[in-house]
Amino acid sequence: MRETFGVLLRSFRHRVKLTIEELSHTSGVSVRAIGDMERGTSLGPQRRTVQALADALRLTLEEAAELAEAARAGRPRSPAPARGLCEPPRGVGDFAGRTAELDLLARLAASARSAGTAVVATISGAGGMGKTALAVHAAERLAAGFPEGRFHVDLRGMDPVPLDPSSALARLLKALGVPERRIPADEQERAGQYRALLRERRCLIVLDNAAHEAQVRPLLPSGGPGMTLITSRRSLAGLEGVRQIPLAQLSGAEATGLLEAIVGGGRAQADRNGLAEVARLCGHLPLAVRIAGNRLQSRPGWSPGQLAGRLQDEERRLEALSAGDQAVAATFSLSYRQLSLRAQRTFRRLALAAAPDFGVPLTAVVAELDLFEAEDALEELVELGLLQSPYVGRYRFHDLVRLYARARLSEQEPIEEQRVARRRMEAWLLEGVQQ
Incomplete structure (x- = not known):
């Protein structure tokens, strides 16, 4: 019969002649x-306590393992995960690129397993950057290191009413095997029960499409050997103690590689230049590249060069980048609807700017705002991925986002208001040149 933890501890302590x-x-x-x-009285202490005692008693590796096993045996058994709840979505077999990000996530997962401390990482970026695809692919690759389950919850951050934390906790607790009758009604108690379960489990949790920090904070672990991945269009910079992984568009080679993975090596080799041109016209945006690849795959008679010819027309490019229920413009619209009215108007008016990048003063002129209001509007656009800020004080559009802004300007503002805004901007630029 295996000795209990208390009996083992006492025998090891007596052997080295230490008092309590x-x-x-x-x-x-x-x-x-x-x-x-x-x-x-205490049958199954936590891992850190067991390790501290083993170190103090100078146990061998075999003795430390025996003590740890006795501690595990003394802990109450966690409920078995429920099948079919919070199941991860299907990954894509032709996933390509994001090598650096996948390597980083693998290192973070290894540290969670070796140190027994929970790891949380946020994957943020504009709509269409492939955040969910990366999180799902990473979870598949890392599955062996988290044998007690992978769980996925869509937090519906772009919906008019995102999923509330209490409901998300209830789903996760059920998925972890807690009977519904034992799930507390109070959100804080649910969060405590959830954290207690994760302290003992090697689980990987994906919290997809988060709306803001307040939504995910109750869902974060306080310890344990697990890993939590959060995806969001916002940076979630207010979260403490998390590793931030911002996503940009793919490199030219990665975008071309994704197209090749979708259409197959034969068609890719037959028209390498056309494939690279399609990737360029997609702005190396993962969603746009995937839609273009799917269109090529569904039309065996098209060459990449022929699709590139169709995408050359800026007025019709966004319309062409749609396939079935996937559309680049629809993805941008989700972010646009989240903006304040001031930021929406700023976004539309900035489509008038011909320069590749712009600053706060030009924005203030074209959007009819003071400098502080203009800066706030620009930062709101950056936060939702509708603008990029390559360095302090300068902002720019992704090529496809600029086309979307131009379409919103044409549809939502009378032509005379557009002309007035353009004349005001041009007068301001001319005044600057003359000074």
Whole structure:
């Protein structure tokens, strides 16, 4: 019969001739806690406590493993995960690119397993950057390191009413095997129960499409050997103690590689230049590249060069970048609808700017705002991925986002208002040149 944790601990302590007080001083574990363990009141202490005691007692690797196993045996059994709840979505077999990000996530997962400390990473970026695809692909690759389950929750951050944290916690607790009758009604109690379960489990949780920090903060672990990945169009910079992984568009080689993975090597080799041109006209945006690849795949008679010819027309490019229920313009619209009215107007008016990038003063002129209001509007656009800020004080559009802004300007503002705004901008630019 296997010895209990308390019996083993006492025998190891007597062997090295330490009193409970001396062991407490050496290990940092309280006298009362050690006494409770040896009396059998505390049957299954946590991993860190066991490791501290093993180090203080100078146990061999085999003895430390025996002590850890006794501790595990003394802990109450966690409920078994429920099948079919919070199942991850299907990954794509032709995933390509994002090598650096996947390597980083693999290193973070390894640190979670080796150190036994929870790791949280945010994957952020504009609509169409492939955040969910990356998180799902990474979860598949890392599955072996998290044998107690992979779970996925869509937080519906772009919906008019995102999923509330309490409902998300209920779903996760059910997926982790907690019967519905044992799930507390109070959100804070649910969060506590969830964190307690994750302290003992090697799970990988994907919180997809987060709206803001307040939505995900109750869903974060406080410890344990698991990993949590959060995707969001916002940077979620207000979250403490997380690793931020911002996504940009693919490199030219990655975008071309994704197209080749979709259409096949034969068609790619037959028209390498056309394939590279399609990737360029898609702005190396993963969603646009995938839609273009799917269109080529569904039309075996088209060459990449022929599709590139169709995409040359800027007025029709966004319309061409749609396939079935996927459309680049629809993805941008989700972010546009999240903006304040001031930021929406700023976004539309900035389509008038001919320069590749612009600053706060030009924005203030074209959008009829003061400098502080203009800066706030620009930062709101950056936060939702509708503008890029390559360095402080300068902003620019992604090529496809500029086309979307131009379409919104044409549809939502009378032509005379557009002309007035353009004349005001041109007068301001001319005044600057003359000074």
